[in-house]
Amino acid sequence: MREETPKKPKPEKMIVGRRERVSFPELDLEEIEAKIDTGAYTSAIHCSDIHEETLPNGTNVISLDLLDPSHPKYNHRKLTFSDYTFRDIKSSNGEVQQRYVIRTKIKFFEEEIEAEFSLSDRSDMKYPVLIGRTLLRGRFIVDVSRKNVGKKTNIKQKKNLL
Template identity: 55%
Template structure:
């Protein structure tokens, strides 16, 4: 997709996102300009060691109780443990991974903290570090602009 360097893409307060490495698409995400780090809902978060005695982070991504979830176990060799300030101001230690999220059909690699978000309405939160990198601006009156753009583009291609 070609666009002028100075243009910013518009996101709504909620967006449908894809995680190609996890084979997950159409996951509903809350766009949160107040959060620095993006977050993704995981359960059963724990460390084990592999055959070479290296630590491996194991999680169940988007546990099956969420409507858009599959609960598949995933393993990450690259991760860090970091202090993350939650929405209520409490600092929690959370594991953080790098993952690719797709918006407007483009890949954006960013950090995601892993936490149990089962008490939250949306399993994914998109924070400022991603929004800055993709040069996005948020219109809180809109929703799912990325997916709508892709659907309109596909319809235009089908007509030609």
């Protein structure tokens, strides 16, 4: 007779709304509005001037501006990443596009999660950040009737501490 190993209790899933405020600590980007999109597989972040460069030491990097000058959170910092991939990503209109993908930390509620983000020009979209189902899976339940649940949760937690 085989002994069953006890199952680890599944962590409780948090409820998120259709839009949430998120931060990217490694990218120096705080409290930016993100659209929660269960139809999207990969999360995405708005970038402009995305291009590949070769550094003098021979290392390939991608260089980009996070957001664009018209966005209120634009910080005029050119970012470079040496750890990235180039993949086919299906856009919202069903078109397959090749995009750079990076891994970075996102702060969602009070939790920091390392996740993949495709880099794309989202200037024609309402929200600069899209949270896809890969990041959501196993962690969150989406309540489309709500928005900015994380902000309300943080305010409630701070009041309880006082």
